[in-house]
Amino acid sequence: MKVLHVISGGETGGSRKHVITLLKQFAKNEVVLAVFQEGALSKEARENGIHVEVFQQTSRYDLSVLKKLARYIRQERFDLLHTHGPRANLFGLYLKKKTNICWVTTIHSDPSLDFMKAGVKGKIFTALHLYAVKKMDHYFAVSERFKKNLMAAGIRGDHITTIYNGIHFTEEKAVPVPRAELGADKDDVLFVMVARLHPIKGHEIVLEALQKLENSQVKVLFVGDGPIRSELEQAVDRRGLSGQVHFLGFRKDVEEIYAASDVALLASYSESFPLALLEAANQHLPVITTDVGGVNELITNEKTGWIVPTGDADLYRQAMEEAIFRKQRGELAKMGDDLYQHASRHFSLTNLYEMIRNTYERLLS
Known part of the structure; x- marks a missing residue:
């Protein structure tokens, strides 16, 4: 063959x-x-x-x-x-x-x-x-x-x-990138979105949700590059989020960035089955994702992550607030561990x- x-x-x-x-x-x-x-x-x-x-x-x-x-x-x-x-x-x-x-x-x-x-x-x-x-x-x-x-x-x-x-799921987590190199402190709630900078990926929804949170201890990493980078950078400045959103561009150390983060994000308007979510699961991260493709076959809502409708910044904000609350209660780690167990068995x-x-x-x- x-x-x-x-x-x-x-x-x-x-x-x-x-x-x-x-x-x-x-x-x-x-x-x-x-x-x-x-x-x-x-x-x-x-x-x-x-x-x-x-x-x-x-x-x-x-x-x-x-x-x-x-x-x-x-x-x-x-x-x-x-x-x-x-x-x-x-x-x-x-x-x-x-x-x-x-x-x-x-x-x-x-x-x-x-x-x-x-x-x-x-x-x-x-x-x-x-x-x-x-x-x-x-x-x-x-x-x-x-x-x-x-x-x-x-x-x-x-x-x-x-x-x-x-x-390929690993038994051990990656060594995390020091948070200081990512523009975040150890006490920040660090969200990471690994996605091409393209309109279909819904970065604007994340920015709108983040603005509505009004929480300076929340930081968001955009990992990836694409045709609307300058447009998104302008949106960050316009929304007053330049201290909270960091554009990392194309990176080869995605696993290490996930390992340094608290929650993975996906806000796409359309996907088939997002590989980025599996990579997040491999690093024991719970996920906030829009209801696209096969994500409901990976994520159990409110147990291993959150699934929200596409294009709804208010519900996305609510999911981010819930993730922040779960971190404060020390529950995020178990959510991530449960997601890893499910994903490594089935995907x-x-x-x-x-x-x-x-x-x-x-x-x-």
């Missing part, structure tokens, strides 16, 4: 982590990662022993790489094409037509929301992406809710396999690898 994974290459968030951790499980001669630009993803993949091929684009509209990719698929005799993300999915239409290769995808976010705030161009790309999604041979849905969404879009249920994201990397491999073999048999 030989599988070509295709992704744009500019990813710095959950999809980057998902692809690298998954491909590491396969034999080196079984998988190749194709990207359209050098970046953190290609660098990290090589560091992990993954074969990376770069089909460099002069811009994201440079379609000359498609013929090169199709030729590469034929020359290397790949059995299966696995695409990730809108650009790779769109290019998959051409590759399928030219090579007739078996084509699967893991959709890491709602295709109808991938181009939020992109104007007319965004609407065009959304329509094209939704068209491409309906032309694939098989789909990996990372939650039952996401499978239902795909079926509602007209995709047959027997063409969808629900496979939850997974990570391991071994489960993810075995189910994807079995699906590959079934499709090629």
Whole structure:
């Protein structure tokens, strides 16, 4: 079996982590990662022993790489094409037509929301992406809710396999980053949000909730980078939160940052199954999350975290207040320990690898 994974290459968030951790499980001669630009993803993949091929684009509209990719698929005799993300999915239409290769995808976010705030161009790309999604041979849905969404879009249920994201869970916690390096004191309540700086991730909801808390001992870390960083930095200044919110950018020491924090945050308007929450669970952190994707299969509300409706800053603030109260009572640690026990039993990397491999073999048999 030989599988070509295709992704744009500019990813710095959950999809980057998902692809690298998954491909590491396969034999080196079984998988190749194709990207359209050098970046953190290609660098990290090589560091992990993954074969990376770069089909460099002069811009994201440079379609000359498609013929090169199709030729590469034929020359290397790949059995299966696995695409990730809108650009790779769109290019998959051409590759399928030219090579007739078996084509699967893991959709890491709602295709109808991938181009939020992109104007007319965004609407065009959304329509094209939704068209491409309906032309694939098989789909990996990372939650039952996401499978239902795909079926509602007209995709047959027997063409969808629900496979939850997974990570390697460790027995010991990471060594925490000193809080002083994160702009926080030992007595602060430290919330951390690991997410791409993109409108779909809901950072503004967190800022609105934090402003309404009116508690200077609450600090929030935004870990990640993206297209709306300057917009969010301006929002922080406008809301008078510059002393409480710290932008850490892209970091490789996410585990250590989680270990230094009290609660993990997720405020997305759409997700499939957030890898960041599993990484938080591995560091025994309870979670405040919006009700997206498969989070209700990971979080037990008010026992291992809090689940609130999307876009509701008032309820998000209430959950943050409850987390602060639980810390004062010394109850956060047990919530985090309980989440770790549940997550490590049900969402391991071994489960993810075995189910994807079995699906590959079934499709090629």
